[in-house]
Amino acid sequence: MKHSRGGTVTSEGTRAIHAGHPPVRPGGPFTDGPVFASTFHMSGDPDGPYQYGRFANPTWTALETALADLEGAAAAVSFGSGMAAVSGALLALAQPGHTIVLPADGYPATRTVGTHLADRGVTVRHVRTDTAALAAAVPDADLVWLETPSNPGLDVCDIPAIAELAHRHGALVAVDNTLATPLGQLPLALGADLSVASGTKALTGHSDVLLGYVASADPALGDRIRAWRTMTGGIPGPMEAWLAHRSLATLHLRVDRQTQNATALAELLSAHPGVADVRYPGLPGDPAHVLATRQMRRPGCIVVFTLPDADTAQRFLAALDLVAEATSFGGVHSIAERRGRWPGDDIPAGFVRFSAGCEDTPDLLADVTQALDKALG
Numbered sequence: 001m002k003h004s005r006g007g008t009v010t011s012e013g014t015r016a017i018h019a020g021h022p023p024v025r026p027g028g029p030f031t032d033g034p035v036f037a038s039t040f041h042m043s044g045d046p047d048g049p050y051q052y053g054r055f056a057n058p059t060w061t062a063l064e065t066a067l068a069d070l071e072g073a074a075a076a077v078s079f080g081s082g083m084a085a086v087s088g089a090l091l092a093l094a095q096p097g098h099t100i101v102l103p104a105d106g107y108p109a110t111r112t113v114g115t116h117l118a119d120r121g122v123t124v125r126h127v128r129t130d131t132a133a134l135a136a137a138v139p140d141a142d143l144v145w146l147e148t149p150s151n152p153g154l155d156v157c158d159i160p161a162i163a164e165l166a167h168r169h170g171a172l173v174a175v176d177n178t179l180a181t182p183l184g185q186l187p188l189a190l191g192a193d194l195s196v197a198s199g200t201k202a203l204t205g206h207s208d209v210l211l212g213y214v215a216s217a218d219p220a221l222g223d224r225i226r227a228w229r230t231m232t233g234g235i236p237g238p239m240e241a242w243l244a245h246r247s248l249a250t251l252h253l254r255v256d257r258q259t260q261n262a263t264a265l266a267e268l269l270s271a272h273p274g275v276a277d278v279r280y281p282g283l284p285g286d287p288a289h290v291l292a293t294r295q296m297r298r299p300g301c302i303v304v305f306t307l308p309d310a311d312t313a314q315r316f317l318a319a320l321d322l323v324a325e326a327t328s329f330g331g332v333h334s335i336a337e338r339r340g341r342w343p344g345d346d347i348p349a350g351f352v353r354f355s356a357g358c359e360d361t362p363d364l365l366a367d368v369t370q371a372l373d374k375a376l377g
């Protein structure tokens with residue numbers, strides 16, 4: 001990449017700092033401010049990149065340039081939330097008569113979009129995040145939607161193998177890259193056609209923004225999804241787009257610290273006699289570890305584990321001091337929740353999803369240790 005400050009930059013952290021920003025100019029800021037505009041002055045026939053606020057905005061352009069750079073994409077299209085991006089991609093691409101494969105064990109709202117598609121003549125097959133099971137479903141499919149690692153089970157499937165098979169059968173492959181972020185995994189470089197994500201999570205990382213995006217390897221596919229967004233209006237606000245872009249500059253620092261904390265936490269939990277079924281793709285011995293090591297550069301911030309029952313899990317969550325009980329993941333603050341409080345996931349009652357934040361590791365481990373002591377007695 002020829003970055004805005006001059007010179008060729010290939011390392012991802014440096015790129016995350018500079019991506020999408022204009023070259024520095026005398027007296028100029030390092031980051032242009034958000035452009036708040038519902039319309040732009042334009043004479044005569046429609047002309048120029050900025051015409052009306054639902055079509056395009058300079059703050060989105062800067063963010064989308066950065067996201068395309070980090071995802072290695074021809075085009076990135078930002079949306080007002082992860083679900084706006086997921087539904088935008090699915091609705092723009094799935095036609096009546098098509099067959100699509102959706103994760104049986106992924107984020108439940110994606111399956112809910114699938115039920116709407118099924119009502120409109122799309123055949124929807126739910127397949128768990130397992131390479132062999134997915135490979136068996138690929139030959140009939142027009143679009144294969146992967147979520148790897150899956151939320152919340154943290155299973156991993158082989159993106160290059162599925163993409164190669166899907167392309168041989170004329171199918172498109174989309175990967176929900178929410179958990180990994182482009183610094184953890186590059187779906188397009190691994191062969192996928194689309195990388196779709198909620199930017200609400202680790203990408204922006206401060207629990208103050210809802211955002212989503214679709215990054216496409218093919219400019220024409222990107223144009224289709226952009227046209228869908230223009231028509232349906234699932235756009236981000238300029239302030240959210242600006243906050244998201246500003247957050248990218250610390251993405252590598254945050255995901256590195258989260259990985260360090262998640263790894264330490266997974267090790268602590270695995271050694272604890274009262275905790276069962278600890279899953280973290282970064283942990284040697286985890287069923288996803290070998291594949292994750294092959295296709296991911298960072299295994300992410302989520303660790304999941306099971307306490308004996310729902311009451312014990314709630315006692316654990318209540319006893320945490322530093323870590324707040326909250327849904328979502330990927331922020332600088334560590335949070336955790338008993339996932340079974342929501343419908344939609346096939347998990348035990350005592351299943352806890354823990355999102356490791358950026359606190360100092362000893363503080364985090366001390367808090368979890370004292371809360372386990374209190375919960376398990």
Ligand SMILES: Cc1ncc(COP(=O)(O)O)c(C=O)c1O
Nearest residue numbers: 081082083107151178198200211
């Ligand atoms: C894997 C995954 N995809 C998509 C979404 C939806 O994102 P948002 O809440 O930004 O709409 C989520 C939300 O948790 C998610 O975990």
